[in-house]
Amino acid sequence: MQDAAREITVMINGRSRLVAEGESIGKLLDILALARSGIAVEVNRVLVKKDQYDACRLRHGDVVEIVTFVGGG
Amino acid sequence: MGSKLPTNCPESNTLKIGRREFSSRLFVGTGKYTSNEVMAKALEASGTQCVTVAVRRVNLADRGKGCLLDFIDSKRYVLLPNTAGCYTADDAIRTARLGREAGISDMVKLEVLGDEKTLYPDTSETVNATKVLVSEGFTVLAYTNDDLIAALRLEDAGATSVMPLGGPIGSGLGILNQLNVRMIIERLKVPVIVDAGVGTASDVAVAMELGAAGVLLNTGIALARDPVAMAAAMKAACEAGRLAFLAGRIPKKEYGTPSSPKEGLVGR
Numbered sequence: 450m451q452d453a454a455r456e457i458t459v460m461i462n463g464r465s466r467l468v469a470e471g472e473s474i475g476k477l478l479d480i481l482a483l484a485r486s487g488i489a490v491e492v493n494r495v496l497v498k499k500d501q502y503d504a505c506r507l508r509h510g511d512v513v514e515i516v517t518f519v520g521g522g
Numbered sequence: 523m524g525s526k527l528p529t530n531c532p533e534s535n536t537l538k539i540g541r542r543e544f545s546s547r548l549f550v551g552t553g554k555y556t557s558n559e560v561m562a563k564a565l566e567a568s569g570t571q572c573v574t575v576a577v578r579r580v581n582l583a584d585r586g587k588g589c590l591l592d593f594i595d596s597k598r599y600v601l602l603p604n605t606a607g608c609y610t611a612d613d614a615i616r617t618a619r620l621g622r623e624a625g626i627s628d629m630v631k632l633e634v635l636g637d638e639k640t641l642y643p644d645t646s647e648t649v650n651a652t653k654v655l656v657s658e659g660f661t662v663l664a665y666t667n668d669d670l671i672a673a674l675r676l677e678d679a680g681a682t683s684v685m686p687l688g689g690p691i692g693s694g695l696g697i698l699n700q701l702n703v704r705m706i707i708e709r710l711k712v713p714v715i716v717d718a719g720v721g722t723a724s725d726v727a728v729a730m731e732l733g734a735a736g737v738l739l740n741t742g743i744a745l746a747r748d749p750v751a752m753a754a755a756m757k758a759a760c761e762a763g764r765l766a767f768l769a770g771r772i773p774k775k776e777y778g779t780p781s782s783p784k785e786g787l788v789g790r
Binding site: 461462463464481482483487488489490491494496498499514515516517518519520521522 | 551552553554555558561574575576577578579580582585589590591601603604606616619620621622623624625691692718738739740741
C-alpha cells in the first residue's frame with residue numbers, strides 16, 4: 450500500500466499554498482493551467498530557466514514567483 | 523540653433539537599437555487603456571513596431587480577464603519589458619531578468635525611480651543597474667532625467683539608448699526643458715529617445731525637431747479622449763518632426779525680415 454504524497458506549504462505569488470512534496474515547477478504550472486510561454490518563474494529569488502521547470506522540485510517553505518507581462522509604459 | 527546635423531544622428535530612415543532596426547521612431551506603451559481592444563487599435567494606428575510592457579505577478583485568483591499578450595501580435599511588435607515600479611537597482615535587475623525570461627528579447631527599458639510623487643528617476647541606482655545588466659548581455663534603454671551628466675554616465679555605463687524625460691511620467695507637460703534635451707542629443711553617441719511627459723502630438727514633433735532618435739509615450743495616447751485618433755496624430759507628428767529636423771530649420775530672429783523683394787515697388 451502506497452503512502453499518500455506528503456503535502457508541504459509554499460508561497461506562490463504572495464499566498465500560501467499546499468502542494469505535494471517534491472512537486473516540480475512544470476507540474477505546478479500544469480495544475481495552475483498556465484502555459485509556459487509568456488511567463489517567468491523564480492524560486493527563492495532565483496530565476497528558474499524554462500528548461501529546468503521539470504527538474505526544479507519544490508521544498509517546504511519555498512517562495513515562488515510566477516510573472517507575466519501586463520500593460521505598462 | 524543651426525541646421526547642422528549632430529554626428530550621432532544619421533540620416534538613415536531606420537532607427538537601430540542593438541540588433542533591431544525600426545522604421546517607426548515611435549515607441550508606445552500598453553498601459554492605462556480602457557480596454558485591450560482599444561489598445562490594439564491604438565497601437566496599430568500609431569504605426570509603432572515596439573511596445574513596452576510591465577512585468578507583474580500572474581493573477582492566479584482572477585483568470586477571467588483576457589491576457590495582454592493575446593492582443594499584441596508578436597510578429598508585428600517587439601516587446602520591450604520595463605522595470606516600472608522599481609526603486610532600487612536590485613529590484614530593477616531582478617525584474618529585467620524575469621522580463622527577459624518571459625519574453626524573447628534582450629531589450630529592457632530600465633526604470634529605477636527615486637520619488638513616488640514625481641516618479642523622477644534615481645540616477646545613481648539607474649547607472650548601477652545599467653552596468654550589471656549590460657554585463658549580463660542586456661540591451662539597456664535607460665530612462666533618465668533631462669540632465670546631461672546623468673545621460674553621459676548612462677552612456678558610459680553601456681546603455682544602448684538613453685531616454686531622457688520630457689516631463690514627469692503621465693504629466694502631459696511636454697518637453698519642459700528643450701535646451702537640456704537638445705544638449706543631450708548633441709553630445710551623446712547613442713540614440714536618444716525622449717520618454718515621458720508627452721501630452722499631445724506637437725510634443726512628439728518638438729522632440730523629433732530637437733533631433734531625438736525617437737519618442738516613447740503611453741499616457742498621451744491611452745488617456746486621450748480618442749486614443750486611436752491620437753495615436754494616428756502621434757504617428758504623423760513623429761514623421762513631420764523628423765522630416766523638419768532633417769530639412770534644417772531657419773534660425774530664430776528677433777526682428778522681421780521681409781519675404782517679398784524691396785525692389786520694383788510701384789510708385790517708389
